[in-house]
Amino acid sequence: MAHLLSEDSQLVKDWASDQDAFKGVSWGKAMMWIFLLSDTFIFSSFLVGYMTVRMSVTEPWPNASEVFALTIAGHHIPLILIAIMTFILITSSGTMAMAVNMGYARKRKQAARLMFVTALLGASFVGMQAFEWTKLIEEGVRPWGNPFGAAQFGSTFFMVTGFHGLHVSAGVIYLLIVARKIQLGHYEKEGNYQIVEIAGLYWHFVDLVWVFIFAFFYLW
Amino acid sequence: MSTSNALGQESQEHNTQEHPIGLYLKIWVLLFVLSTLSYMVDYMQLQGYLRWTLIIIFMLLKAGLIVAVFMHMMWERLALIYAILLPPLCLLVLIGLMAIEADYTILMRYDFFGR
Amino acid sequence: MPLAIALILIVVLSVLFQVFTPWWSTPVASNWGHIDDTLVITGLITGVVFIAVNIFIAVAIIRYRHREGHKADYQPENKKLEWTLIGLTTLGIVGMLAPGLFVYSEFVDVPEEADHFEVVGQQWQWSFRFPGEDGVLGHADNRFITPDNPFGLKPDDPNGADDRLVLSNEVHLPLNRPVKVLMRSKDVLHDFYVPQFRAKMDLVPGTVSYFWFTPTRPGQFEILCAELCGVGHYNMRGKVVVETERAYREWMAGLPTFAKLQEGTTLTDSSDLSFEELVEQGRQLSQAQGCIGCHSLDGSPTPGPTWLNLYGKQEELADGSSVLVDDGYLREAIVNPNSQIVKGFAPMMPPYPFTDVQLDATVAFIKSLSDKAPNQEGDTQ
Amino acid sequence: MNEPQSFWTKYVWSQDHKVIAVQYSITAIVAGIVALVLSVLMRMQLGFPDSVPFMDSEAYYQAMTLHGMIMVIYLLTALFLGGFGNYMIPLMVGARDMVFPYLNMLSYWFYLLSVIVLMASFFVPGGPTGAGWTLYPPQAILTGTPGTDWGIITMLISLAIFIVAATMGGLNYVTTVLQARCRGMTLMRMPLTVWGIFVATIMALLAFPALFVSAVMMLFDKLLGTSFFMPAVVSMGQALDYDGGSPVLFQHLFWFFGHPEVYIVALPAFGIVSDLISVHARKNIFGFRMMVWAIVFIGVLSFVVWAHHMYVSGMNPYFGFFFAITTLVIAVPTAIKVYNWVLTLWRGDIHLTVPMLYAIAFISTFVIGGLTGLFLGNVIVDIPLSDTYFVVAHFHMVMGVSPILVIFGAIYHWYPKITGRMLNDTIGKTHFWITFIGTYAIYFPMHYLGILGMPRRYYAYENYEFIPQSAHDLNSFISAMAIVVAVAQVLYIYNLFWSYWKGKEAGPNPWGATSLEWQTPQTPPVHGNWGEKLPEVHRWAYDYSVPGYDEDFVPQTQPQPEDRPAGEMA
Structure with missing residues (x-):
């Protein structure tokens, strides 16, 4: 720690320098990071709200493992849909990371193609979420109550996954726009493909949030 | 973006985040494994502290990998890393106190409402 | 210059106001005289700072106001002075905080021997419940409230049958006996506030809050609501009567029990x-x-x-x-x-x-x- | 440089930070005037009951709620960040504009939309919400409170839109300060104005999420029948379907936003007033480093003190110890700031210009507001005082009067840069004296009503035995003073208009200030701010009365002489 704060550490030098504190970070990327920081607080507040109501209701909390189970080919498998959604989102993060790599390698076509794949995976995630919502609504889960236990189960489920789903949907649109622009060669002139990395930051963040939702809402 | 450039962003040395594809693939596989493990926690019906510890460990490992590698945090300069990672710490105070508060509420409810 | 005079006048008038004000705390009627003491300590410490800062500014304005040819000193910082001031401030803070926390630890620590009763709030009136012979309040919840059961006592809880109910906004308490006030609301937030007792606390639906005090002065005291609770907030009145143990017992004997009320109100x-x-x-x-x-x-x-x-x-x-x-x-x-x-x-x-x-x-x-x-x-x- | 040409692109759909700043400021001030009128109506009712015919208890609570909400969010936050932040940051750090001007423009239009939605709540069925600016559930959405059908919905939606606007603006401000400074402008050479706004903006980005989330959750409680904040309740004899929620959770989330919000307003004011004092005392700000660190320290600490607003809320009572300690610790950096302001005056060359009058008045009122905060932060002292007029007096002194005095002073100080003309001194002084003395007369005695035990948020105080007639008389006096002060604000507005056309020509740097915004090639600065070449900074912003110079100020752009090594603070 002492080393980190000493006068000649890179940390102190960067902060004490003129013009920019984040060396080599473009305006867009800096802004995206700061936005994600703010968004972290939004999701954390949602999850804190969820934690508090879950801990303070006297009704029993439904067993997520059961509620989200599917019967496939006669087998009753707990949480299987959620597991698949998790894998899809992780896969999309992987393709996104490769798109960033292609962008920096100036492989325009591949970058755009990988981004389209990412968007497709994202869209299928949203599709599965829609399926999950439909299933739960058919089973009688509503924001104000459900047949399995505490009413807040439904409220927080729709609120938290809904908000995350909105983020994914927005991300899909964002990725599509950027990918299209790359295809059309909009960034060719400046030769700077950092936009892919910025879009990637957002996309990975959405994945990151899902990691927490998966752990706290579905597994806990 | 274009508007900002119109006003002239000073040229800066962009430290491009170029890393070998192989690394991404490795992380990808690792994330798959971790997700499977955390799924297995539920599938095996582990309960109690063991369950919660495992869930948290796998969650933090996954989150760490995504932030560090996919979001390139480990290659960023310390100035950015600290600026992004320190502020969420104050959320820990909120989380901790709200856990205590929720606990207090449920105790009151059991004590006085008799449910 | 007028500003310097104004600042000095503000200090002088404030001090005079403080000394001669007819508007001061109501005479305390509970054991919480210590709260008043902490208030006075805080008042003294902050008062000194208030006077010092304002006078300092006034003197600075008088001495260093702009005159031809005058030039300001160039002195970016003075570490020693700054740290001295930090030290003094910390001392002042500790001087206020330490007694405050000491009294607060008394406030949250209810004595073993304290009696207890319950205050129930609703828009815009008070009602009260006493534990009855067994000394235990029965469980109660808003979910059990019906026209016949306005307090929402749990019907099958044996502890509740002998609970004494006060359906009016007047409550009696015995003199010099510590009492724990349990609070509960049927609808929105309210706040049980008797200025003379100093203590106050919100009534929160969905949970139970509490504070304790010992009435030390016989008499009648107004209950006010101190948490905005809708259009009738300013008129949510009640009365505490602090009286001798005997008078209190007599009053208590006249109250209906929950069991009795259930028979009677159908x-x-x-x-x-x-x-x-x-x-x-x-x-x-x-x-x-x-x-x-x-x-x-x-x-x-x-x-x-x-x-x-x-x-x-x-x-x-x-x-x-x-x-x-x-x-x-x-x-x-x-x-x-x-x-x-x-x-x-x-x-x-x-x-x-x-x-x-x-x-x-x-x-x-x-x-x-x-x-x-x-x-x-x-x-x- | 694509300079906008038509009136519409230049003044309406403008992406120039300076125009956006003025748009923000004008909108905020108009909203503020509405809130001021509401406060006069309330004071009329309190001082002279039943004097305003339509002021029944319902209208009173609606006025009270909207007054508080507009003043805190739509006036103060918007004016300091959207107004001053927008105008000052690029000019003071030597940037051509905000880093993303288009987003900056969107930020204003979203803000305007939020104000329009808010104002629309006056005309929706049932009128605006009367739940108090804290919007505590359950009462905010239950019958018995005015505006529970449409008022609360428009209020929450307006807040959500405001948060979107604040986020878009805030991202710009923070990124601009971090990444778009000119050569030589290190963080430690930035004027305190920028520091205050910078830290406040970071806090806004991190605190508004909690408000956003609680607004969303309350909207769901209201519209979908969820029970986040709603336990089982029996409202007006009707058992409702809610169950299991926790009203205290809302309060925690609200104040997790709400306390940083106090400093979101205060920190820019701290920064600006530091600069005003330094410029007009012709002396460097005393203890600059300490001032910066105090701002940062206050910013960080303000995230762990929120529940000192909730000492009597029925939360876990043991929280009182934790929050009393953190709250009183925050008093130390705040006190340092006060000491450094007054020590800046000491051995200065104090020009009692109108901005300086406001600045000094700020110190005096802020000291009262800050010191009374020590009463309310110390949990046991707070218990008798909470929800009384003491609280009203405290937060009006600390969050109402003092930041507003800074705003008056700041507008006076920078008006010449914005318009090229000086404001009128005579009107300025008249306005200053009425406002300063008037607000003292309003709020100083009000503390004593609180100590007496008069609860706040009361529509009337009829027949309370513990309130003597003299207290009612004092109340009437306070109301009379409030009306005088409110009316006096017309002077300031008049001054703004009159001087725009008739004011004295200002020249580029009428106060002889060192910071960058006074060194622009044109006054008012044109689009792009700096002409061909960005400025270069060679020293901190406080080189006033430096020994060895003829002038009593050395602009930041002036290079250090060869024979003089850069000084400690340069």
């Missing part, structure tokens, strides 16, 4: 009841349902029209027409309140789906409050 058929009995039923019903939170019984202004001399009166309505307040109008106004709004009042009363018997009782009670009501005897339709 309204059956109004034709069996005398007018007086009906009026009494109506009184209890309108307290339980919160009617008197909005409709005063003594003519004082409240969110809804007062019930004093209401019956038989010509009311002007919001649409300009007028109507005679009779049985029919009152019954309609309870079941479907927003159909005919009295001029000057907001359409905010919710419909009360009363049974015929309940309507009879309520109307009879309103009638009993009016000297214009014709033939009080028997006419209950």
Whole structure:
């Protein structure tokens, strides 16, 4: 720690320098990071709200493992849909990371193609979420109550996954726009493909949030 | 973006985040494994502290990998890393106190409402 | 220069105001005199700082105001001075915080021997519950509230049967006995506040809050609501009577128990009841349902029209027409309140789906409050 | 440089930070005037009951709620961040504009939309919400409170839109300060104005999320029947379908936003007033480093003190110890700031210009507001005082009067740069004296009503035995003073208009200030701010009365002489 704060550490030098504190970070990327920081607080507040109501209701909390189970080919498998959604989102993060790599390698076509794949995976995630919502609504889960236990189960489920789903949907649109622009060669002139990395930051963040939702809402 | 450039962003040395594809693939596989493990926690019906510890460990490992590698945090300069990672710490105070508060509420409810 | 004078004047006038003010804490009537002491300590320390800073500015303005040829000193920082000031400030903070936390630890630590009773709030009235012989309050929850069970006592909890209920906004407490106040709300946040006791706490629906105190002075004290609770907030009044142990016991003996109330309030058929009995039923019903939170019984202004001399009166309505307040109008106004709004009042009363018997009782009670009501005897339709 | 040409692109759909700043400021001030009128109506009712015919208890609570909400969010936050932040940051750090001007423009239009939605709540069925600016559930969405059908919905939606606007603006401000400074402009050479706004903006980005989330959750409680904040309740004799929620959770989330919010307003004011004092005392700000660290320290600490607003809320009572300690610790950096302001005056060359009058008045009122905060932060002292007029007096002194005095002073100080003309001194002084003395007369005695025990948020105080007649008389006096002060604000507005056309020509640097915004090639600065070449900074912003120079100020752009090594603070 002492080393980190000493006068000649890179940390102190960067902060004490003129013009920019984040060396080599473009305006867009800096802004995206700061936005994600703010968004972290939004999701954390949602999850804190969820934690508090879950801990303070006297009704029993439904067993997520059961509620989200599917019967496939006669087998009753707990949480299987959620597991698949998790894998899809992780896969999309992987393709996104490769798109960033292609962008920096100036492989325009591949970058755009990988981004389209990412968007497709994202869209299928949203599709599965829609399926999950439909299933739960058919089973009688509503924001104000459900047949399995505490009413807040439904409220927080729709609120938290809904908000995350909105983020994914927005991300899909964002990725599509950027990918299209790359295809059309909009960034060719400046030769700077950092936009892919910025879009990637957002996309990975959405994945990151899902990691927490998966752990706290579905597994806990 | 274009508007900002119109006003002239000073040229800066962009430290491009170029890393070998192989690394991404490795992380990808690792994330798959971790997700499977955390799924297995539920599938095996582990309960109690063991369950919660495992869930948290796998969650933090996954989150760490995504932030560090996919979001390139480990290659960023310390100035950015600290600026992004320190502020969420104050959320820990909120989380901790709200856990205590929720606990207090449920105790009151059991004590006085008799449910 | 005028500014320097103004600042000095502000200091002088503030100090004079402080010394001669007729507006100061009400005389304390509980054991929380220590709270007043912490207030005085804080007042002294902050007062010194207030005077010092203002006078310092005034002197600086006088000494260093702009004159031709004068130039300011160049002194970016003075580490020693700054750290001295930080040290002094910390000292002052500790001086306020330490006694404060000490008294607060007394405040949250309820003595073993303390009695307890419950305050229940609803828009906009108070009611109270005492534990009865067994010394234990029965479980109670808003989910059990019915017209017959206004406190929402858990019907099958044996501890609740002997609980003594106060359906009016007046509570009695014995002198010099520590008491823990448990608080609960039926609808929104309220705050049980008696200025002379110093302590106050919110009533929160969905949980129970508490504080404790020992009344140290006999007398009657006003209860106020100190947490915004809707349009009637400013009029949510009550009374604490602090009296000798004996008087308190007598008062307590007159209170109905929960078990007794349950037997008595099941309204059956109004034709069996005398007018007086009906009026009494109506009184209890309108307290339980919160009617008197909005409709005063003594003519004082409240969110809804007062019930004093209401019956038989010509009311002007919001649409300009007028109507005679009779049985029919009152019954309609309870079941479907927003159909005919009295001029000057907001359409905010919710419909009360009363049974015929309940309507009879309520109307009879309103009638009993009016000297214009014709033939009080028997006419209950 | 694509200079916008038509009136519409230049003044309406403008992406120039300076125009956006003025748009923000004008909108905020108009909203503020509405809130001021509401406060006069309330004071009329309190001082002279039943003097305003339509002021029934319902209208009173609606006025009270909207007054508080507009003043805190739509006036103060918007004016300091959207107004001053927008105007000052690029000019003071030597940037051509905000880093993303288009987003900056969107930020304003979203803000305007939020104000329009808010104002629309006056006309929706049931009127605006009367739940108090804290919007505590359950009462905010239950019958018995005005505006529970449409008022509360428009209020929450307006807040959500405001948060979107604040986020878009805030991202710009923070990124601009971090990444778009000119050569030589290190963080430690930035004027304190920028520091205050910078830290406040970071706090806004991290605190508004909690408000956003609680607004969303309350909207769901209201519209979908969820029970986040709603336990089982029996409202007006009707058992409702809610169950299991926790009203205290809302309060925690609200104040997790709400306390940082206090400093979101205060920190820019701290920064600006530091600069005003330094410029007009012709002396460097005393203890600059300490001032910066105090701002940062206050910013961080303000995230762990929130529940000192909830000492009597029925939360876990043991929280009182934790929050009393953190709250009183925050008093130390705040006190340092006060010491450094007054020590800046000491041995200065104090020009009692109108901005300086406001600045000094700020110190005096802020000291009262800050010191009374020590009463309310110390949990046991707070218990008798909470929810009384003491609280009203405290937060009006600390969050109402003092930041507003800074705003008056700041507008006076920078008006010449914005318009090229000076404001009128005579009107300025008249306005200053009425406002300063008037607010003292309003709020100083009000503390004593609180100590007496008069609860706040009361529509009337009829027949309370513990309130003597003299207290009612004092209340009337306070109301009379409030009306005088409110009316006096017309002077300031008049001054703004009159001087725009008739004011004295200002020249580029009328106060002889060192910071960058006074060194622009044109006054008012044109689009792009700096002409061909960005400025270069060679020293901190506080080189006033430096020994060895003829002038009593050395602009930041002036290079250090060869023979003089850069000084400690340069």
